[in-house]
Amino acid sequence: MTTSAAGVRARVSIVARGDGRGGTVLPDLEGEGPLAIRRTRGLGAEARVMLVGAMSGPLGGDHFTVSARAARGARLRVGSAGATLALPGQDRAEARYDVRLTVDDDAELLWLPEPLISVRGSDLSVTTRVDLAATARLVLREEQVLGRSGEEPGRLTSRLTVWIAGDCVLDQELACGPGAVEGWDGPAGLAGHRAVGQVLLIRPEFATDPPTARSWEEGAAVMPLAGPAALVTAVAPDALRLRRLLDTALASLE
C-alpha cells in the first residue's frame, strides 16, 4: 500500500487452484491497506473468500486494484463483508477501482460482492475485466446504488468487459450521477430508479443450448449474449428490490 497526496493505492490478489482431489485450495492471498481478505468456510469443493474493509473507501484520489484467478480445477466464491461506499475525497479527485478476473479451463468463479453505493459528491470509475478460457464458468454480480437513502448520488462510471477464449462477448459502460452523460436519469437511462445491477452467467453449454430471452415488467431482462453467456439486467427503486429482481431473473435460468 502506498499513500500519497493523491490518495491511497491498494492491491488485493486472490488465487485459487484445484487440489487435484476435487477440492480447491488458496495458495496465494494478498491484501493490503484498507482492503483485507478473509477465508471463510466454503461449501463442498468450493473455496470461499470475503473482501473486508472495502466499505471504508474508495475516497476520491484512491486507486484500488483487486485481482482474482480461478486456476484449473478450482471453484472460487468471492463475496464482500458489506457494501462498498464510494466517498468524496478532500480534493474531489476521481477514485478508481479496477477488478481483474481470470478463470481457466475447468474452473468456476462466483464473484458476488455486495452493492457499490455512490455517495453524494463522490467520483468513482470502476473497470472490471474478465478473461475466461473456453470451458470456464462464471457468475458475476454487480449492483450499483445511487446515493444513500434519499441522497443525491455521486458520479459513477462502470465499465465491464468480458472475454472468452480471446473474443470480447460483452463491453458495457454505465455512467450515472451529476456530470455524467446527459439523460442518464431520463426515460432511456434509469428514469428515477436508484439501483441498477446485472448478473452475468457464463457456461460453456450455453454455446449449444442458449437460454431464452425474458423480461419482467418491474424492470429486468434475461438476455442471451452473442456467445456462451447470458446477462441479467435490472433497475429498481432500491437495493433490496434490485436484489430480489436479479434473483428472480436468475432463478429462471436455473
Next chain:
Amino acid sequence: MSRAALLVLADGRFPAGGHAHSGGAEAAVKAGRITDAVSLEQFCRGRLHTSGAVAASLAAAAALGVDPRELDRAADARTPSPALRLVARRLGRQLVRAARATWPHPELDELAHQFPKGAHQPVALGTAARAAGLGPQDAAYCSLYEGVSGPATAVVRLLGLDPFDATAVLARLAPALDRAAQDAVEAGQRALSDGPEALPARSAPLLEIGAEAHAKWPVRLFAS
C-alpha cells in the same frame, strides 16, 4: 466529398426500413416514461449519449475503413439485448440493399456477401457512407440524427404529439449532436489505430430492458 450525397443518405425517406422502428420510444411511451416533448427530449438525450454514441462511433470507424467483421463483433459485444441485435442486423441488411442500388460499390457487395442476414446497421451505414464518397463525420452525423429523429417521429404517431414540438426537440439537440459527432469521429480514429476495443460502450439500461419486453408484445405499432 459531396454535401448533397449526405442529404440523400440522411434523408428520413431513404428507403432502408427506418420508418418501422421507434428506437425504443414505443416501449417508453407504453411505460409512461415519455408523455410529452420534455420527456421525449430527455429520452433522446439519453439515447444520443449511450447507444447513439456507440452506433455513431461504429459508423465513423466503418467509414474510416476499419474491418467490418471486427466492428460487427464489437457491436455484438455492445448490444446485450438479443432483440436489439436482431433489429440492428435487419436494418443493416435493409440499408445495404438500398445503398447498393444507390451507390454501387465493391465494399457494399462484399458486406452483403459476408453478412447475408445483415451486419449491424452502423457498420452498414459507415460502409454506405464510404460508397457514397462521404467521410466518418458524415457517417457519425447520419447515425446520431436518425437515432433521435426516429423516436421523435414515432412519438408524433404514438402520442399525437404536435409535430412542431417534436421538430423543436430535434433542433434543441443540435449542439449535443455536434459534440457527439466529433467524439464519434475521434473514437473511430482510435479504433483505426488501436482496434475496436477503443470504441465507447455506454449503455442505457432501460433501452435494453424495454427492447426485450417490446419484442414480445402481441400488439404494437413499431417493429422496435
Next chain:
Amino acid sequence: MSLGHHHDGPAAVPADAHRPDGTRRALRIGLGGPVGSGKTATVAALCRALREELSLAVVTNDIYTREDAAFLLREAVLPPERITAVETGACPHTAIRDDISANLEAVEDLEDEVGPLDLILVESGGDNLTATFSKGLVDAQIFVIDVAGGDDIPRKGGPGVTTADLLVVNKTDLAPHVGSDLARMEADAKANRGELPVVLQSLRGERGVRDVADWVRERLAAWTA
C-alpha cells in the same frame, strides 16, 4: 443486375426477376385495398385454391402487429413457415411503396427457407384508395374493394382502383343489404380502367375465389413462359 459487379449475395436491384443461380424467381402478386374489404379472406381463399398445384407463400403487412398473419395461421391455409409478417410502423403504404426494403427481405427469406416458390402473395395492411404497391416489390397487383364501402368508389377512382392489374369488387352477396348498385359499380370501374379486368366476387358464393385464382394462373403462365 448491377453490371460490372459479381454478386452471390442478395440481389442489388430489387426488381431483379432472377435468383442468384439465374432461374426465374417466384411471381410476386400484391393485394391492396381499404380496411375490411376482404383482402385477408381473399388471400386465404387463394391459398386454398392454389396450394395443391403451386408452391406458394404469403407476406402480410399489418398496420398493427401480426393479426392478418395470425388469422392465416389459425385458418391453416398454409404451413406456418410459409407465412411471414412484416411490421410497418403505423404506415402500411410506406412498407409496400416508399420503402419496400423489409418486404423484399421477407420475400427473399421465404424463397431461401421454403423455396423454390412459384408464387408469393404480398398482402398490404388496410389503407386508403391511394395505396399501391411499388413495381420494385411486386410484379402485379390486385386491388380489393367491397360493396359495403360505398358503390361510388369505382367512380371516384384513385390509383388503386384505376391502375391495379386486377380490381376485385368483393362481398357482392351483401349488395342488396347495403343498397349498392352492382351494375353501376362494374360500369364505373370499367370506365375508369380501360382494358384492365374487373372481377365481382362473393367468397360465400359458389364460384368463390375462382375468377381471381384463374387470373393468377394466367399471370403465372405468362411469368414462366
